[in-house]
Amino acid sequence: MSRTQKNSALLPSIDLKDACVDAARESIAAHGVEHLSLRDVARRLGVSHQAPYRHYPSRDHLLAEVMRRCFRNFTIHLEKRESNQDPQKELEALGRQYLSFALANPLEYRLMFSTPWPQSAEHPELVRDAAHAFDTLRNALARIHNVTLPNAFVNQNALFIWSTMHGLASLLGSNCMHHLNISDQTVQEIPEYILTMIGQALQSQMPMD
Amino acid sequence: MSRTQKNSALLPSIDLKDACVDAARESIAAHGVEHLSLRDVARRLGVSHQAPYRHYPSRDHLLAEVMRRCFRNFTIHLEKRESNQDPQKELEALGRQYLSFALANPLEYRLMFSTPWPQSAEHPELVRDAAHAFDTLRNALARIHNVTLPNAFVNQNALFIWSTMHGLASLLGSNCMHHLNISDQTVQEIPEYILTMIGQALQSQMPMD
Numbered sequence: 425m426s427r428t429q430k431n432s433a434l435l436p437s438i439d440l441k442d443a444c445v446d447a448a449r450e451s452i453a454a455h456g457v458e459h460l461s462l463r464d465v466a467r468r469l470g471v472s473h474q475a476p477y478r479h480y481p482s483r484d485h486l487l488a489e490v491m492r493r494c495f496r497n498f499t500i501h502l503e504k505r506e507s508n509q510d511p512q513k514e515l516e517a518l519g520r521q522y523l524s525f526a527l528a529n530p531l532e533y534r535l536m537f538s539t540p541w542p543q544s545a546e547h548p549e550l551v552r553d554a555a556h557a558f559d560t561l562r563n564a565l566a567r568i569h570n571v572t573l574p575n576a577f578v579n580q581n582a583l584f585i586w587s588t589m590h591g592l593a594s595l596l597g598s599n600c601m602h603h604l605n606i607s608d609q610t611v612q613e614i615p616e617y618i619l620t621m622i623g624q625a626l627q628s629q630m631p632m633d
Numbered sequence: 634m635s636r637t638q639k640n641s642a643l644l645p646s647i648d649l650k651d652a653c654v655d656a657a658r659e660s661i662a663a664h665g666v667e668h669l670s671l672r673d674v675a676r677r678l679g680v681s682h683q684a685p686y687r688h689y690p691s692r693d694h695l696l697a698e699v700m701r702r703c704f705r706n707f708t709i710h711l712e713k714r715e716s717n718q719d720p721q722k723e724l725e726a727l728g729r730q731y732l733s734f735a736l737a738n739p740l741e742y743r744l745m746f747s748t749p750w751p752q753s754a755e756h757p758e759l760v761r762d763a764a765h766a767f768d769t770l771r772n773a774l775a776r777i778h779n780v781t782l783p784n785a786f787v788n789q790n791a792l793f794i795w796s797t798m799h800g801l802a803s804l805l806g807s808n809c810m811h812h813l814n815i816s817d818q819t820v821q822e823i824p825e826y827i828l829t830m831i832g833q834a835l836q837s838q839m840p841m842d
Contacts, residue, residue: 537803539807540807541812544812551812555812576816579815579816580819580822580823580826583804583810583819584827587797587798587804588796588800589796589800591795591798591800591803592796592800594799594800594803598747599749599750600745600746601792603750603753603763603764604763605764606792610792613789614796617789617793618792618793618796621834621837624837625830625831625833625837627837628830628833
């Protein structure tokens with residue numbers, strides 16, 4: 425019996441909406457996102473197979489809600505970083521938060537950044553909350569570049585930083601560095617080294633005093 | 634009927650070894666790596682379900698051979714880069730080759746860097762060919778840093794560059810940038826921008842003349 429099943433035989437409507445999200449995450453963890461279906465979610469919850477349709481017109485709508493909550497939790501985690509007067513140090517703190525979320529929540533992380541999105545036009549709330557997470561990075565960079573609104577330059581640097589942190593999180597998560605004759609110490613120290621290298625690259629873009 | 638099935642009813646032994654790899658790739662493409670089995674491979678080839686065991690003692694041995702060939706093809710592709718007198722420009726050419734392989738061969742790329750490895754001690758040829766691919770990067774960096782053998786410093790920079798390129802390849806492959814209100818032009822130009830940023834970060838590590 426799955427974790428969510430035992431209390432859900434006669435769920436009030438609002439609880440069913442949340443319970444579907446929990447059951448969907450269980451289903452994805454067990455069988456992968458491509459096997460997610462409203463029928464399986466209903467089965468896990470012990471409700472009629474029509475019941476989830478009250479809240480989710482389709483499997484993609486449920487997946488969009490699962491993904492949206494990942495982005496929301498991710499943003500909350502990013503916002504909890506140490507604040508710092510020095511915008512460069514605050515960016516580093518943001519990088520550490522990014523990495524700690526990715527390594528502690530591999531399923532959520534994969535759902536955000538390695539899962540084909542359901543048709544986005546139909547899920548404006550997902551788009552909004554994903555953009556909100558990205559804005560955390562853009563705003564930190566706007567502060568470094570001393571501009572009020574993110575511009576194309578900020579976007580470029582945001583994509584550079586995101587690529588680097590995403591690659592680092594993915595490689596550390598997949599364990600493949602350990603097959604490549606790299607010392608444990610180097611692997612352990614690589615996050616801080618990479619944050620320094622990002623800082624150096626950004627520095628090179630700054631106008632000279 | 635699968636592509637490999639039609640000619641494989643009575644394969645000579647050496648052909649069966651290769652045919653198993655092709656059938657395994659088809660199986661992985663269709664059902665994911667977690668559903669790979671020697672039985673399914675035999676079924677796809679129309680041979681007895683004992684036949685693949687002649688070459689692969691287990692499903693993991695076959696997977697290791699599939700992955701090894703990915704690394705070998707990847708290295709061959711990397712070696713085809715434009716050579717350049719300027720080691721910095723040669724590193725950029727290597728970055729472009731990396732990205733073009735990743736985007737043109739998403740299944741192979743995922744098998745190399747996003748798939749849990751079979752127990753590596755039992756597959757020394759996989760370890761060797763994976764290290765060989767990584768050495769392409771390490772050797773290009775050793776040239777930039779003017780050292781004969783890759784050292785800890787080279788390894789750190791190699792992991793920085795690999796993280797950045799891996800993240801870029803993964804984000805471009807997953808299409809998630811398109812949901813974030815970033816212009817097509819910025820997305821299109823981001824690979825060259827990121828190669829420049831990598832170069833700037835490396836430059837900052839060089840001793841001043």
